[in-house]
Amino acid sequence: MSDTTTPFNSRTSSVPPFRYSAHLAAELEARWQDSWDQNGTFEAPNPAGPLGDPAKVAGREKLFILDMFPYPSGAGLHVGHPLGYIGTDVFARFKRMKGFNVLHALGYDSFGLPAEQHAITTGIHPRVNTESNIVNMRRQLRRLGLGHDPRRSISTTDEEFYKWTQWIFLQIHGAWCDPTTGRARRIEELVDEFETGVRATPNGAPWSSLSSGEKHDIIDSYRLAYLSDAPVNWCPGLGTILANEEVTAEGRSDIGNYPVFKRNMRQWVMRITAYADRLISDLDRLDWPEPIKLMQRNWIGRSEGARVTFTTSGGSIEVFTTRPDTLFGATFLVLSPEHPLVDELTTASQKSAVAAYKAEAAAKQDNERQDDSKQKTGVFTGATATNPVSGNDIPIYIADYVLMGYGTGAIMAVPAGDQRDFDFARTYNLPITAIQMPSVAWFDQHAIASSADCSTWPNAFVGDGVYINSENGSLSLNGLASISEATKVINAWLAENNCGEPTVTYRLRDWLFSRQRYWGEPFPIVYDEDGRAHAVPTSALPVLLPELADFKPTTLDPNDANSDPIPPLARVKDWTMVSLDLGDGMREYRREVNVMPQWAGSCWYEMRYLDPTNTDAFINHEVERYWMGPQGDGHTGGADLYVGGVEHAVLHLLYARFWHKVLHDLGHVSSEEPFHRLFNQGYIQAYAYRDDRGQTVPAAEVIETDGVYSWEGETVAREYGKMGKSLKNIVTPDEMYEEFGADTFRLYEMAMGPLDASRPWNTRDVVGMQRFLQRLWRNVINEDTGDTVVTEDEAPEELMRHLHRTIVGVDADLQHLRFNTAIAKLIEFNNALTGLVNTTQIAPRELVEPLVQMLSPLCPHIADELWFRLGHDTTVTYVPFPIADPALLVEDSIEVPVQVNGKVRARIQMSPTATEDEHLAAAMSLDAIISALDGRTPLKTIVVPGRTVNIVVK
């Protein structure tokens, strides 16, 4: 430890030599950070394995606290970034003082597009770039005093890490989802079922009669990771395809904002849709914010309905509908222009019109197709289909408002009951038949007479209504009044007559998993001469990413939809070809040249924190069960607290849940979910300023006078937004360390509001937290001599009561992540202590020590320093949190407001044990109340002991 008599502040300034200044804070913070590192203060013991220390685990509850995985940004951190990290650190430190074995670590999501894009703009190889970024980020975060276990910090680009990412890919590739249980099983079990005939092959042929190539193809079609030729999101600006989740509503890339085009490509896809139902239903068992659950439910978009088969001359067409009850009103069919039956159905006379329309639709991007939402366009194919319930022949159209990617790509149009179909029918003069009678209120609302003649209707009618015109020889819905009832009846009829069945459809699509880029995990996949994919044996992992001096993707015109992706790895000729023995002798194979998306590593990274050095498995079973296992019946297991921003609601959080469930099904993990409790931190935003020309000016140089903002004498306009280079409003942690020190910075971030609220940064306000720490420091340390001034005197009872109230309040606030109110209580108590010290020159140890203990999760450096100066020789990290004495929490007397008709007229002092009658008697005897009553007899009195007395008159 340092020599405590050396002055920290220069004698030449007017500041007392031992004042808690930024300079002094910086010195002691560095010293304690070194001490924590040297002593392994935050190393959490595992129950087994290389980091195992069962003796230290025994008798303690575990707690796994997690921050969302950061990618090491080249731009460095601004003050908004550490908000969540500080929050989890405060909570972790609090729980250590409560006796928990806390695991808290931070690693780096260093593969992926953001890192690669940054490398391209700087021209520096991504490995060099990400490594130096990690070094810088580690430095910035270490300076913050985060209590992470440094042994557990991993990066997704570590070979020992991505070896296991590839291994998990092979598990998913080597599995299929059994539809009878909805769970993943090993692909070998599928082969067994085919061999033994338990499961029929898709075309019914005996398994033994199939060629090995045919068998291979059938098996591949069942895998959870499979090759697909479906339409993908091609982004020439990034040189890669993207997942649906990575494309914005405007049809542009989430990263870089480049145009995205639809086109067919053979790509790896993950069968996440097989897990759609579980991903929805298990949300109910998670402790997550409701808005996030809602976003996931909406993204998955489960809708129940029926598939209905219509017969045509060109074969049968299956449509999906959520309203089979309206089938009698289906007066035409509409197919997506991409529907496979379109060409076959189109009659000679309509051929040219259909071809023209198809070409037009293909030329449009998705967002354009959705843009002109008012005008519905379409073309008649010339063909008709038979409505299975009415027997009517109805025309078949194609129209681009029907999407090939949802349902079956074909709909039955019920213009009376669906606004889109209604619009289309009006445009093309198609019949509209009412199948439900709208309510009188509906007609009134539209100011028309009640009529079943739809030609008078301005809109489709959607809702419950009495069914009409819905009858054939063997089925009648007429007279029924509820959708659910009618649906039940017609579903039964459809099933009996073999023309349909209830089914469920999802908005969620399977997850496009290939990227035509360099900076990602190579797939552990090779292709044989027939182009069939084979898994690389796990013994050959990792498949190393080859060093590539020219890592940049071939530059493509961002607007050229017809360009082709050129994966950088395809250029590494000596890497792409490989000789392997996959069971039938040494052969030449061609490697997969795509790489995995950035989400791969973040799908399982949290488990590697738990067992970072394991070379036999991605995680030891016992270690996983200890930190993440279910906590009781029906509990999903998973990290105890996961803190991060809302922006990952449907990307990372959905993908990671999917992988975790597959690993659970295959028996690799005991937990069913990766993150049991999720907490969304808010964002720290900042003001930005623009001059007349709309140029942003440096926010730090803007001066405010009487609500007017100016920069260099010019008036500027204020706006509010994210911190960023373009807004010139970045404030960095380094500036805060320099000006105030890490503890003050931490305290300000936690004090400015609730952790889940977004709020503006104001550097000016930080000084309030520094003043608090200075007052607290001065209560313990003489600013002029550096001596510890604490005394062994007994504290006044009033302050002891205040202390114990503070203990109860701070304990509860920290437990519930209410750091802002915990800090307010600490300041309030310290202000009271300051009053005592200033008037009596006495700082009783029995007040000071608990205050330092309670402060330590928030401001660990100053707390450890004061703890040391108070005569202790260990860090305060594991010193038990103070416990309140119940005797000191009981108040002698409580002030209770007395109201007359809800208005406060007087106050009475009551004992905390006083009865209702005693409250009332005390209230009624007050002059102020007697005069307020003015002789009137109370009609009613409400007494809440210790809270309020209300007397109601007249």
Place this chain on the structure above:
RNA sequence: GCCGACGUGGCCCAAUUGGCAGAGGCGCCAGGUUUAGGUCCUGGAUGUUGAGGGUUCGAGUCCCUCCGUCGGCACCA
């Protein structure tokens, strides 16, 4: 357009979950300390709780309508 979250002193935010609108910080005002318009100490002021209606003995809190800000989705059959 649909769904969701949030509106409290000049600013950031509290309010025992239906019981006295104000805990804490910034800023502001005044006094003290000081070589000091800085630092530190002490004291003080600041309101139709976004608007309107309802339920209740009692509403910042619960319900309805509207306004504003932010976010998600957007022809999903």
